[in-house]
Amino acid sequence: MPYTAIQFPGLGSYTPGSLQHLIAVDLRAKDLLGEVDQAAREYGVPPVSVALIDPDGPEIEELAQTPTRLHLASLASGLALYAALVTRGRPGDVLVGHSTGELTALAAAGCLSAYDAARVICEREIALAEGDLAGGLTALRIGARRAEHLCGAVGGWSLQPSLFNAPQQTVVSGSAEELPLLEKAARALGLQATRLLVMYPHHNPMLAGAARQVARSTTTYRTQEPHVRVFSPLLRQPVRTADDVRSIIDRHLTDPVFFVEAIRELHASYGVERFLELGSRGILTPCAAESLPPDVELVGPPPGTTEGCAVLDELMRQRPGGSAPPAAAATAAPARPAPAATPAHSMASSRKLPERDVLVAELRGTFADALGYPEEVFTDEAHLEADLGIASVKRTELLVGLLDRYDLPTPPAHLRVRDYNTLPKLADLMLLLAAEDTDASESGKAA
Template sequence: MKAYVFPGQGAQFVGMGKDLYENNPLAKELFEKANDILGFRITDMMFSGTDEDLRQTKVTQPAIFLHSVILAKTLGDQFQPDMTAGHSLGEFSALVAAGALSFEDGLVLVSKRAMAMQKACEATPSTMAAVLALADEKVEEICGSIQDEIVVCANYNCPGQLVISGSIPGIDAACEQLLAAGAKRALKLNVGGAFHSPLMEPARAELAAAIEATTFNTPVCPVYQNVNASPATDPSTIQTNLIAQLTSPVRWTQTVLNMIADGADHFIELGPGNVLQGLVKKINKEVTTEGMQ
């Protein structure tokens, strides 16, 4: 069974989507539609901007979404997913590709999400850190032991690779303890804030209103959502899970394991980079992986 997966923030690169735009009339039409919806030429930044241009939150998230979703659209009848999933931002791409959201509504929500997250980051200085080679349970225990600060597990990426999120003093204290407990690495990431933590609550509240006002449809296949790593097809369930996503962890390891348990043996990553292919292989070496950019 084919599982299509969609990357999240960090996968962007200058030149992303340019070949699609130049060689596929449908892709060009959708990219131009996106420029109109966003009110600026995101394609200029994607195709020939600088790394700095692409790192702007208002650009990064829509850019990755557009590259991923337009790839799926250009596949036409070849795109026959048995299931889809996306990592964080990629969940919006997965939902649009599976028909739960229209292209236009998905792009508007992603743009609003990016702006709301940026505001939350500016309101409370915060950060994230990657933790390598320590059991999830030990990381959870140490995060829970930090007093008077917010520190939580944010991304369960694959066995032995977890990202924590929280206040800067909290992350500093946790990193020190994680290294002492035997982590191979506990390294602060160059990110704008504490994504997938309670510190994103202002963004969650702002995005919730937009999600509730948007029409969701029954997707053509189950979409495995970050919040509970479970398949969903009911529009109201999808909405509820999507609203909870910003302040909840991304359960990617559990998602991939559940997809495999439900029959997935061929994972196809649509969008920039190949991060998810690597994570899937670390979760289960037996499955087939491929990517399209």
């Protein structure tokens, strides 16, 4: 049997109601949610179990307005799903977390309790809020060296490649003043750039003061060596001791995340041939597909559902070969995308926009072909991210290609692209852009 790695994503995997059925059948999962809720109450944060149990709970964009709650929800979701996976006899051979997912992996491996992991997150968000450290993260569809050169060309003190997700996906952190300059430069070069739903420049030395505050406030928390193997993309090595755990807590705000290096090391040096992603959306699986040989087995959340029990059923299946098409993925759900000037994929030459029903059918075929999903999962009501697990970075990539195919203009800033979250709504957006482009052309002729 090949070795199996369990991957824990960061924020982007949250969906409302994903644990509604799971906690009814797994007592350990329910207890873990209770531990996280207990920590939340002590810090004046509403319980996260409500968002994870209620299908009508807040969408990720809304929950992101209170970052502590979003981070806690992601932690609780990962821990509950892993507890249920262990109950089903699939603990995995090694755990690997991405960004905040590293804390989830540590708690899942017994390095610290779920309660203490939640308190680390709460203390972290307090330190960030008190530090006046506004900024964010932007995902670029380019490799690490090119991202570094772009940051250097833009200049400034804060811009830094911080998350190395895949050979052609690098996330740059920076201040609120300098990150828009990077995005403007990326657009000018025809590069895809997507702002993520975070309020601070995570994994950046700018946060050194906040990191020291977190280290001081958590110094009494009990840490211990893992009872399941853990590989840290931040430390770039296995977690072996309690001191390693402490190092991750102390450094996870400031140090970069070498995710692509970590999963390649697990495959090449440790014989890991199967990577399972534990979340309600496929965030890390596309990155792994882009980074690993095609014969490596990759299993992530299934298309068409974000429900926890269905995710676990998918992970329990064993299939030969890779299972996900190459795509971009983010560490967190994107906010307003920074439009790219050229398509990320080669598309057909520009042509006239068809009628709405025909356009929706074409979009269904385009998305199905690009993602490897059957067309029937793309119903008119299916939410592209919440229901089908399509990361916003990938959705933006496909949209850019469609705009180029039909020679449509970039959506103006006042249109929130993320609100067009079903295929019919996406068709409406394209028709709106076509109408506005026609009006602008007519006005130009009249002038």
